[in-house]
Amino acid sequence: MEEFPLKETPFQPGHPVNPENFKGRMDIIQNIIRYMPNVISGNAQHFFITGKRGMGKTSLANYVKQLVQKKFKMVGVHVTNDSLQDIESLISHVIEQLLNEIESETWSKKIFRKFKDNIKSVGAFGANIELKENKEEFIKSVKNNFPQFLSEMVKDFEDKKGIFIIIDDINGLTKSPDFATWYKSFSDTLDVNFGGESPVAIMLSGYPDKLQALYNHNPSFNRIFRSYNLGPLTRAEVSSFFEDTFEKVSIKTEKEALDKMINFSTGIPTMMQEIGEGVFWEDSDNIIDENDALKGIFEAGMQIGKKFIRPEIDSSIYSPKYRSILLKMGEHAIISFKKSNFEKYLNDEEKKVFPDFLKKAKQLKILEQERARSGEYKFPNMLYPVYLAILSIKNDKL
Ligand SMILES: Nc1ncnc2c1ncn2[C@@H]1O[C@H](COP(=O)(O)OP(=O)(O)OP(=O)(O)O)[C@@H](O)[C@H]1O
Numbered sequence: 001m002e003e004f005p006l007k008e009t010p011f012q013p014g015h016p017v018n019p020e021n022f023k024g025r026m027d028i029i030q031n032i033i034r035y036m037p038n039v040i041s042g043n044a045q046h047f048f049i050t051g052k053r054g055m056g057k058t059s060l061a062n063y064v065k066q067l068v069q070k071k072f073k074m075v076g077v078h079v080t081n082d083s084l085q086d087i088e089s090l091i092s093h094v095i096e097q098l099l100n101e102i103e104s105e106t107w108s109k110k111i112f113r114k115f116k117d118n119i120k121s122v123g124a125f126g127a128n129i130e131l132k133e134n135k136e137e138f139i140k141s142v143k144n145n146f147p148q149f150l151s152e153m154v155k156d157f158e159d160k161k162g163i164f165i166i167i168d169d170i171n172g173l174t175k176s177p178d179f180a181t182w183y184k185s186f187s188d189t190l191d192v193n194f195g196g197e198s199p200v201a202i203m204l205s206g207y208p209d210k211l212q213a214l215y216n217h218n219p220s221f222n223r224i225f226r227s228y229n230l231g232p233l234t235r236a237e238v239s240s241f242f243e244d245t246f247e248k249v250s251i252k253t254e255k256e257a258l259d260k261m262i263n264f265s266t267g268i269p270t271m272m273q274e275i276g277e278g279v280f281w282e283d284s285d286n287i288i289d290e291n292d293a294l295k296g297i298f299e300a301g302m303q304i305g306k307k308f309i310r311p312e313i314d315s316s317i318y319s320p321k322y323r324s325i326l327l328k329m330g331e332h333a334i335i336s337f338k339k340s341n342f343e344k345y346l347n348d349e350e351k352k353v354f355p356d357f358l359k360k361a362k363q364l365k366i367l368e369q370e371r372a373r374s375g376e377y378k379f380p381n382m383l384y385p386v387y388l389a390i391l392s393i394k395n396d397k398l
Pocket residue numbers: 012013014015016017018021022023024025051052053054055056057058059060169241269270271273
């Protein structure tokens with residue numbers, strides 16, 4: 001029978017990272033955490049995390065949740081749902097999550113008694129608590145009195161000192177002004193009517209343009225929040241991520257290999273996890289050398305392509321006609337360019353289709369223009385240029 005290698009990967013591409021493997025972002029975390037004493041003494045605080053896709057919003061939220069649970073004895077509620085389109089379903093998710101979160105606490109019985117008319121199942125071992133189907137009236141009243149609802153609820157929390165609610169992926173709620181308006185009034189009422197008795201922290205997360213959209217709906221929206229944008233991790237943070245994560249499974253990394261993995265990660269957590277994973281499975285002797293690294297990086301590029309890029313670069317732009325232009329962008333490690341400067345890399349054939357290529361790429365949001373008709377283009381997400389760079393080295397190095 002064939003031998004199967006039985007080893008367990010310590011990497012987590014596609015999943016929020018375990019708090020033990022979480023790297024960097026300490027300035028943001030400290031900045032958030034320093035307001036927890038205010039929260040605990042009853043003054044609500046609001047945070048907004050922005051970041052492009054895969055930059056680590058959910059991972060950060062999860063890390064902060066664990067931290068406030070452990071260090072500040074707060075109840076943490078994490079609602080993740082990109083498809084939330086209205087405030088009612090948001091409220092209903094928050095309540096369900098909250099009830100499930102406190103279910104094992106001895107004092108939760110008091111709270112469940114208050115909810116008994118509105119929930120389906122209580123206390124059945126390991127049961128998932130859900131609200132009843134015909135809950136519209138109840139949700140509507142919570143929506144209209146959310147500050148009161150929260151401040152009443154925490155009074156029953158006995159040994160817990162407050163509540164930390166994370167609403168991850170606010171993206172779907174930003175289209176209409178409803179959410180921004182509702183939130184503004186929620187936050188004002190918390191301060192004005194429940195100041196000193198609302199140990200409540202709320203953290204929202206979304207793409208950077210979504211915060212802007214909410215601001216456009218209601219210019220006061222931004223003033224409520226302390227907002228933080230997740231940029232790339234530093235070289236040192238990426239380096240320590242690779243070293244520490246490989247060390248957990250007793251694997252050493254040679255310097256050249258480590259440098260390659262860091263370079264191709266370009267500080268993007270998603271890329272870093274995919275590269276770690278790719279390299280981990282290439283290694284067979286518990287020492288990562290340059291060759292393992294390059295093969296793993298290539299594999300990571302393919303995964304990123306499959307998961308994030310190919311679905312967007314639809315066949316029209318990945319067609320043979322344009323493929324060589326994309327590869328040239330990878331070869332020259334282009335992140336942003338001026339049309340007239342980049343044309344020098346193109347042959348006559350490519351030059352002819354270049355304007356069409358740019359138009360398509362813009363439509364598909366693979367490239368963006370800072371100012372319309374400026375002739376300057378850039379990739380909106382670093383995953384694109386990294387993927388193209390990996391594709392272009394494939395033939396040279398492997
Ligand atoms: N600080 C970190 N340290 C290590 N790995 C991280 C870190 N942040 C994120 N990751 C990893 O990066 C990937 C993307 O993370 P995550 O899902 O948290 O991003 P996101 O911004 O919430 O993405 P999306 O926009 O798709 O919701 C995951 O594989 C995760 O494990």
